[in-house]
Amino acid sequence: MTVKTVEERLEFLEFDAAQRRILTAAQPFLRTCIQPALDHFYRRVRATPEMARMFRSDAHINAAKGAQVGHWLGIATGRFDAEYYAAVSRIGKVHAKIGLEPRWYIGGYALILEEIMAAVERSASPWRLFTRRVSPGKLNRALMKAAMLDMDLSISIYFEEAEAERNQAIAALDRAMSRLAGGDLLHDIDDLPAGFLSLKTSYNRSLANLRETIGSVVTASHAIYGESGAIARASEDLAQRTESSAANLEETAATLLRVEERVKATASGAQETLGIAGEALDSVEQGREVAGDAVQAMHVVHESARGIDAVIEGVDKIAFQTRVLAMNAAVEAGRAGSAGRGFAVVADLVSSLAMRAEEEARKARDGLSATRSEIDQAVATVSRVDRSLETIAGEVGRVHALVETMARANDAQATAISEVISTVGMMDRTTQQNAAMVEQTSAAARTLISDATTLANQAGRFQIGEEPPVRTCAA
Numbered sequence: 001m002t003v004k005t006v007e008e009r010l011e012f013l014e015f016d017a018a019q020r021r022i023l024t025a026a027q028p029f030l031r032t033c034i035q036p037a038l039d040h041f042y043r044r045v046r047a048t049p050e051m052a053r054m055f056r057s058d059a060h061i062n063a064a065k066g067a068q069v070g071h072w073l074g075i076a077t078g079r080f081d082a083e084y085y086a087a088v089s090r091i092g093k094v095h096a097k098i099g100l101e102p103r104w105y106i107g108g109y110a111l112i113l114e115e116i117m118a119a120v121e122r123s124a125s126p127w128r129l130f131t132r133r134v135s136p137g138k139l140n141r142a143l144m145k146a147a148m149l150d151m152d153l154s155i156s157i158y159f160e161e162a163e164a165e166r167n168q169a170i171a172a173l174d175r176a177m178s179r180l181a182g183g184d185l186l187h188d189i190d191d192l193p194a195g196f197l198s199l200k201t202s203y204n205r206s207l208a209n210l211r212e213t214i215g216s217v218v219t220a221s222h223a224i225y226g227e228s229g230a231i232a233r234a235s236e237d238l239a240q241r242t243e244s245s246a247a248n249l250e251e252t253a254a255t256l257l258r259v260e261e262r263v264k265a266t267a268s269g270a271q272e273t274l275g276i277a278g279e280a281l282d283s284v285e286q287g288r289e290v291a292g293d294a295v296q297a298m299h300v301v302h303e304s305a306r307g308i309d310a311v312i313e314g315v316d317k318i319a320f321q322t323r324v325l326a327m328n329a330a331v332e333a334g335r336a337g338s339a340g341r342g343f344a345v346v347a348d349l350v351s352s353l354a355m356r357a358e359e360e361a362r363k364a365r366d367g368l369s370a371t372r373s374e375i376d377q378a379v380a381t382v383s384r385v386d387r388s389l390e391t392i393a394g395e396v397g398r399v400h401a402l403v404e405t406m407a408r409a410n411d412a413q414a415t416a417i418s419e420v421i422s423t424v425g426m427m428d429r430t431t432q433q434n435a436a437m438v439e440q441t442s443a444a445a446r447t448l449i450s451d452a453t454t455l456a457n458q459a460g461r462f463q464i465g466e467e468p469p470v471r472t473c474a475a
Contacts, residue, residue: 006080009149019142020078026139027076029123030116034072037115038065041108054098072112075146088150092157096165102155113147165193176203185211185464215464221456228448235442242435249428253421260417267410274407277400284393291386298379306372312364319357326351 023030042061045051055061071087095105120136120143172191179187188207192200329347333340 006085006149006153009152010080013145013149015142015145015149019138019145020080022139022142023076023078023146026142027073029120030076031073033116033119034069034112036119037112038068040115041111044111045108051104054100071150075150078146080149085153088153089157092154093161095154096158096161100158102158105155105158106151109147109151113143116143165196168193169196169199173199173203176207180207185214211464218456218464221452224452225449225456228445228452232442232445232449235438235445239435239438239442242431242438246428246431246435249424249431253424253428256417256421256424260414260421263410263414263417267407267414270403270407270410274400274403277396277403281393281396281400284389284396288386288389288393291382291389294382298375298382301375309365309368309372312361312368316358316361316365319354319361323351323354323358326354 042065045055045061055064071091074084074087077084094100117140120139123136169192172189176187176189185207188204189200326347330344330351333344333347
C-alpha cells in the first residue's frame, strides 16, 4: 500500500477538500472531546478480559491513550499525506504484531465516534457560531468518513502484515517440510514470524520427537539386527544339539529296552530261585522233624535199655541167690551122705546153671552198657545233626529272605525301567517337537534380521546426526 492508495480511497469515499476543511476547523473542539471519548473506551477495555490482557499495566494503557489522542488530532488536520500514511502503517503493524483482531478495533472506533458525535450534538448551537455556521451533521459526516478511512487503511495494513507474516511462515514451513521430505531432521525452524511462535515451538518439538524416535528406531533396528543374529546362531546351535539329544534319547530308549528285558529275566530267575529256596527250606524243616523223631526214638531206646539193665541185674541177683542155695543144698546133701548124693548132683547142676546165668547176665550187662554208650553217641550225633539242620534252616531262611528281597527289587526295577522308558519316549517326542520349534525360531530370527535391516535402511534415510553404519542382512 502506498500514499497513492490513500488518494484512491479518498476519491472513492468522496472525501473532498471541503469536508477535510471542516475537520481542520473542528480541531479545537475535537481536542476537548477526544479525551472523554477515549476514557469511555478504555473503561470498556478494562472490563473486557480479551482486551485487558493486551495491556501490561495502567501506564501501558495511558501510553496507548496518549498515542491515540495524537493520532485523532492528526486526523483532524485533514492532511492525509505521507506523514499520516506512516502513522496509519505503524498502527496497523502494531495491531498485527500484538494480534488485535479487527473486531476489537472496529468496536473501539464505534465507541469513540459515538462519544465524539454525541459531544457534537450537545454543542450544536455554540458550535455553529464558532465554526462559521458549519452544521453538526456535516461535521459528523466528515468524522465518519475520516474514521472509516482510518479503519480501512489500518485494517488493510493489518491484513497485509498478517498476509506477509503468513507468507513468510508458509515459506519457512515449505523450506522446513522440503528438508523433512529429504530426510533432514537436523534443522529446526528458526525464521518464523513472532506471531507464529507457537507453531515454531510445536514444529521444533515435533521434529525433536521425530528425530529422537527415528534415532531410537535406528538404534533399536541395529540392536535387533545384532540380537536376532545371535538368536539365529543360538537357535541353529540349539537345533543341532536338540537333534543330537533326540538321537541320544533314541539310543537310550533302545538300551533301556534291552536293560528292561534283562531285568525282567533276572526277576523271573529270582522268582524261580525263591521257589527253590522255599523248597529247600521246607526240606530242611522236614529233616529237622525227622532228626527230632530219631532223637526221641533214641531216648526211648535208652530208657528201654535202662529197664533191661534192671532186669539183667535182677536175673544176676537171682542167679547169685540160686548159687548160694545150691551151695547150701550141696552142704546139706553132704551131711546126708549117700542119701543126699542125688540131691548133691542136682545142687551142682543148679550151681553150675546159676554160675552160667551170672556169666550171661554179666555179658548181657556189658553188651547193654556198650549199646547204651552207642545210643548216647547216636543221640549226640543226631542232636548235632539237628543243630546243623537248624543252622542250615536259618541260613536257608536268610537266603530265602534275600532272594525274596531281590525278587521284589527286580520287580520294582523292572517297573521303574518301564516308567523310565515311557518317560524317555515322551522326552524323545518332546525333543523332536522342540527341534521343529527351534527350526521355526531360527527361520523367524533370520526373517527378523531381514526386517531389521530393512527398517534400519528405511530409517537411515533420515539425517539425525552420527549414526552407526547400516548393515545388510546376512544370508
